[in-house]
Amino acid sequence: MSARDEILGRVRTALRDVPGTETPADVAVDRPEPRPTTHEDVELFAERVADYKATVVRCTPEDLPTHLAAALEGVPRLLAPADLPEDLRPADAILDEQLTTAELDTVDGVLTTAALGIAETGTIVLDHGPGQGRRAATLVPDRHVCVVRTDQVVADVAAAVARLEPTRPLTWISGPSATSDIELDRVEGVHGPRTLIVLLVG
Numbered sequence: 001m002s003a004r005d006e007i008l009g010r011v012r013t014a015l016r017d018v019p020g021t022e023t024p025a026d027v028a029v030d031r032p033e034p035r036p037t038t039h040e041d042v043e044l045f046a047e048r049v050a051d052y053k054a055t056v057v058r059c060t061p062e063d064l065p066t067h068l069a070a071a072l073e074g075v076p077r078l079l080a081p082a083d084l085p086e087d088l089r090p091a092d093a094i095l096d097e098q099l100t101t102a103e104l105d106t107v108d109g110v111l112t113t114a115a116l117g118i119a120e121t122g123t124i125v126l127d128h129g130p131g132q133g134r135r136a137a138t139l140v141p142d143r144h145v146c147v148v149r150t151d152q153v154v155a156d157v158a159a160a161v162a163r164l165e166p167t168r169p170l171t172w173i174s175g176p177s178a179t180s181d182i183e184l185d186r187v188e189g190v191h192g193p194r195t196l197i198v199l200l201v202g
Helices: 003-014 039-051 064-071 135-139 157-163
Strands: 055-059 078-081 094-096 109-113 116-118 123-126 143-149 171-173 178-180 186-188 195-201
Touching: 039 055, 039 116, 039 195, 055 064, 064 143, 064 195, 109 135, 116 157, 123 157, 135 171
Parallel strands: 055 195, 078 094, 078 109, 109 143, 143 195
Antiparallel strands: 116 123, 123 171, 178 186
16 A cells, blocks of 8 residues: 555545535625715725825815825836826826836836725725726835725725625735834835825815
8 A cells, every 4th residue: 555545544534424515505694785985984094094104195186186296206217007097197107018027126106096995994905997007016116106086985894895896806905015023123115015105085
């Protein structure tokens, strides 16, 4: 008898008294209907995003160009998704039309929109739809400037999941990239952008 047969024999013996497989039953979960975004949700979202050491800039649609220019100051090579709305896209932005990894490494910042923001956790969710770019483009540059409209803010994760399309590639961002070593020394920018600026419009 081979070692493989011996191991499989032991597994079969150990499983002999285990009942046969049963088809798992679907369990209905009672979830409240998602409600419209409230002023309190938007305030909580801004507070929680700031708790993560991200910069939150509240502005109106009319003020957005001024605040966008300020957020992008000092970013010589800015990447923008090719389908970013033209009214958001600076004229000198590099359009991401599947840049290589080496080309992404030369970019200093990225500008995107978002799918939604979650008030309870201060999380921004990208589903990489129009204006949001691909995942690599949002994780490689050192600065991420993200435009979130107040009507995109939802109360909690359950409300977010109800609005998101589960088959899309989702990136959940809770603050700038950071990690801590065993002594709890915080290091930023290890796994993604070191600086996150959220322009909250509405």
